[in-house]
Amino acid sequence: MLGTGSLPSLLAACESSTGPARLPSTERSPLRFAPEVAPQNLSLLAAEGRAGFGSGAEGPAWLLNGSLPSPLLRVRRGDLFQVVLENRLPQDVILHWHGLAPPADMDGHPRFAVGTGGEYRYAFTVEDRAGTYWYHSHTHMRTAEQTYRGVAGLLIVEDEEEDALGLPSGDREIPVILQDRRVDAGGIPYYQPFGPDLMAGYMGPEPFGNGIRRPHVDVDSALYRLRVLNGSNARIFRLGRSDGRPLVLVGNDGGLIDRSRVLSYVDLGPAERADLLLDLSDTSDGDRVMLRSLSFSLPGGGGFMGGANLQGQPLDLLEFRVTRSVEEPSVIPDGLSTVPLPNPEDAVRERTFRFTSQMMNHRINGRSFQMDRIDEVVPFGETEIWAFVNDSPLPHPVHLHATHFRVISRSGGRNQVMPWEAGGKDTVLLYPFETVRVAVRFTAHRGLFLLHCHNLEHEDMGMMANILVE
Ligand SMILES: [Cu+2]
Known part of the structure; x- marks a missing residue:
């Protein structure tokens, strides 16, 4: 839950949010790399621990296997993904594999969150393209705090198409x-x-x-x-x-x-x-x-x-x-990949999702998330156009589970599809008062998935919807 804290802590928060203390502006610390592990027969233990934050600072964090950030999971497309989440944190926890399209009961929907001492077993085949994905807490009303405290890591998928490009590794x-x-x-x-x-x-x-x-x-x-x-x-x-x-x-x-x-x-x-x-x-x-x-x-x-x-x-x-200084060729390939994306001309219907933020209420289509309410039923395999409408003066990064969509237009605000929005996206940034239209099709699995704002405070406060693919 989003707490408000005591008055002294609020004052401290106000003071220290204006600037860092006791660190010369030039001082920097060596980047850390998370340990790399394969997600096979892997246990991830979620627990309170301590971490170093650079410049000798060490303090409390919420960690998976004692590591900040969480271990980097590297996997080949087609491989089995087998992870057991063991929860020793003082809150419920569930993990979401952000960008992957696993079966619905493997996707980290918050209804699967496990309590302290509990565990959740994940097992599915990775069918996703080579890319940079990640994983993080998806516990209802706790995602912001748990992710901030450290329950988040990178998840890299590799495949043969990518191998052939000879990208730096x-x-x-x-x-x-x-x-x-x-x-x-x-x-x-x-x-x-x-x-x-x-x-x-x-x-x-x-x-x-x-x-x-x-x-x-x-x-x-x-x-x-x-x-x-x-x-x-x-x-x-x-x-x-x-x-x-x-x-x-x-x-x-x-x-x-x-x-x-x-x-x-x-x-x-x-x-x-x-x-x-x-x-x-x-x-x-x-x-x-x-x-x-x-x-x-x-x-x-x-x-x-x-x-x-x-x-x-x-x-x-x-x-x-x-x-x-080294002498080695810098080869930057031009053509990279054939990206499978839904064609907007195949769309059979259109839906609108309106994102509003008023008086500390963050909502989609006027509603706040409810765990057991199905907000949209979407037929498996059919192409649709979804319009994400930002009716607020705040930016909203909109994230869809279980598939990737094609960004086809933006009106209001920047008025264009940005060059970095090519390919398949699972999150698209809406500046204030922008409308972004995307072509969507679910082809991986049926079941209950999520659409939500990835501003984690917005998400925790209910800017999330249940999408049933059937
Ligand atoms: Cu938002």
Whole structure:
């Protein structure tokens, strides 16, 4: 539940949300990499523990197998996925494999949440395309807190089509979860939402990468594959390079896109992923390149108190320190993948989902989530057009389970499909007062799935709907 806390803690929250304490602005800590494990015969133990957050700060976190972030799961398409979640946290927990399309009882619907001491067994075949997915808590009314405290990790699927491209791998691959945090005077992140956070979502002034505050990573002067997840509760990142050079997008939520795109920046809302090629071959030993979130403003947005005024503020997210000059070819493939997507011309019906935020109520089509109410019944295998209408001055990253959709149009706000929205998406960012139309088709499994806002405070407060595919 979203608590309000005591008055002293609220005051502390207000003070420390204005700026970090006791850390010189130049000090950065080495990026951490989560341990990599295969999701076969794997137990994930959810429990309270302690984690290091960089610059010597160590404090409490909610962890899977003691790791912050949660272990990186790497799996081949076609492999069996077998994980047992064991819950020792003081709250109910369930895990959702974000972007995968497993059977409904494997998808982490909150009705499957298990209590303290309980366990949940997952077993299914991974039928998803190569790509950068992730997993996180999906406990009703607890998702924001549990994900923020650490119950989240990356999930990478590989396949033969991707192997053939020869993309950078091994030491040339950097998977990173980017998040914003509020920290106390000792540099420890805390989660204490109050009034305005329940409207805008919980944001903080400090950039974290893989659980480390203000991270840097040592690199060679070479081509890297940078798999980025925006794991923030509410913050949007506008990713760009400090040296003005472009980023090359090769994949996003649904895996590889059709062809690489050279972009000056990429917007990433909460839960969205960007699979990027970062070409550092023109740099040399001693150079530094910052991955930044560039400054931006939300049309129609703003005017909110608390953390909301952080939205669009610039952040230095991850610094690349070139420590070795190497001579190796930087091959950036043009054509990448054939992406199976629904054709809007095949659509047999249209549905509208209206997202509203008024007086601390976040709703879809005027309704707040109820665990046992079915909000939409969608026939399996039929193509539909869904219109996501943002009727509010807040951004909403809209996430659909169990399939990937094609973004076909945007009206209002930015008035265009953005170049990073090519391919199959499971999350699409709606700026204030935008309408985004997508082509949707469920072809993997029948059953009860979810559509919700991935601003985690909005989700917890009911901006979620049950979708029955049958
Ligand atoms: Cu929202």
